[in-house]
Amino acid sequence: MPIKVNNANIGYDHQVVVKDLNFSIENGDFIALIGPNGAGKSTLLKSLIGVLPIIDGEINWADFDADNPFRVTGFSPQTQIIDWFTTAFDNILQGPLLAGFSFHESKEFAKQAAKLLDIDNLLDKPVDHLSGGQQQRIQIAREIARQPHIYILDEPTTGLDVESSEKLFQYLKERSDNGNLVIASSHDLTLLDEYVDKVLFIDRNQQIFFGSLKEFTANASLRETYLKERDKHES
Numbered sequence: 001m002p003i004k005v006n007n008a009n010i011g012y013d014h015q016v017v018v019k020d021l022n023f024s025i026e027n028g029d030f031i032a033l034i035g036p037n038g039a040g041k042s043t044l045l046k047s048l049i050g051v052l053p054i055i056d057g058e059i060n061w062a063d064f065d066a067d068n069p070f071r072v073t074g075f076s077p078q079t080q081i082i083d084w085f086t087t088a089f090d091n092i093l094q095g096p097l098l099a100g101f102s103f104h105e106s107k108e109f110a111k112q113a114a115k116l117l118d119i120d121n122l123l124d125k126p127v128d129h130l131s132g133g134q135q136q137r138i139q140i141a142r143e144i145a146r147q148p149h150i151y152i153l154d155e156p157t158t159g160l161d162v163e164s165s166e167k168l169f170q171y172l173k174e175r176s177d178n179g180n181l182v183i184a185s186s187h188d189l190t191l192l193d194e195y196v197d198k199v200l201f202i203d204r205n206q207q208i209f210f211g212s213l214k215e216f217t218a219n220a221s222l223r224e225t226y227l228k229e230r231d232k233h234e235s
């Protein structure tokens with residue numbers, strides 16, 4: 001079992017944001033992490049990859065080098081981590097280079113990822129000359145170019161238009177169909193309905209639901225609760 005979360009309490013400086021999390025991520029899973037604003041989605045994704053220590057319980061990366069999950073993971077947080085003083089291409093190239101690919105392979109992977117994110121015409125531009133949505137694409141392209149086994153993506157479609165969001169989710173679905181793991185937070189239920197196979201719903205400091213998309217969709221009151229909470233926080 002690649003990632004197993006047991007009775008985990010997560011948060012900041014002993015301030016618990018979500019308590020008693022219990023779920024596991026298996027090879028081939030494409031999981032949507034949903035919950036209203038402030039529910040703790042970013043906190044959970046940071047805890048999963050280990051940049052934020054958990055308060056209690058366990059998160060086990062059973063089949064991987066637990067000391068260095070970054071080797072096998074593409075992680076795109078909500079706050080942009082970008083090298084502002086280089087070009088779009090050099091930013092993307094850093095992903096595969098740091099993952100250990102040769103310069104030649106890295107250039108190929110960077111070009112492919114740029115094409116997927118429709119930024120191949122911006123590659124020689126300094127990143128601080130680009131729009132927020134274009135910068136978001138660069139960050140995701142950099143992670144995709146690493147060819148990771150696990151994708152941990154915090155609202156990857158923010159700033160992306162509908163067509164690009166569909167293309168990205170289609171790609172992630174193909175990766176999960178090939179045995180890779182994807183967990184992505186999103187507020188876009190239409191996109192999730194089309195591509196993901198499991199849902200993790202957190203709200204009011206707790207895990208409300210973890211299971212298949214089918215179960216989630218079939219449970220009208222659960223879906224209703226999610227939509228109501230989401231819209232309440234967004235209005």
Ligand SMILES: Nc1ncnc2c1ncn2[C@@H]1O[C@H](COP(=O)(O)OP(=O)(O)OP(=O)(O)O)[C@@H](O)[C@H]1O
Nearest residue numbers: 012015017035036037038039040041042043044078
């Ligand atoms: N660095 C931090 N230190 C202390 N508290 C924080 C920190 N970052 C976030 N929080 C708090 O943790 C809670 C969860 O925040 P988080 O960003 O994980 O929510 P989210 O579900 O990702 O929200 P959104 O949908 O708005 O991105 C919020 O109450 C937030 O104020």
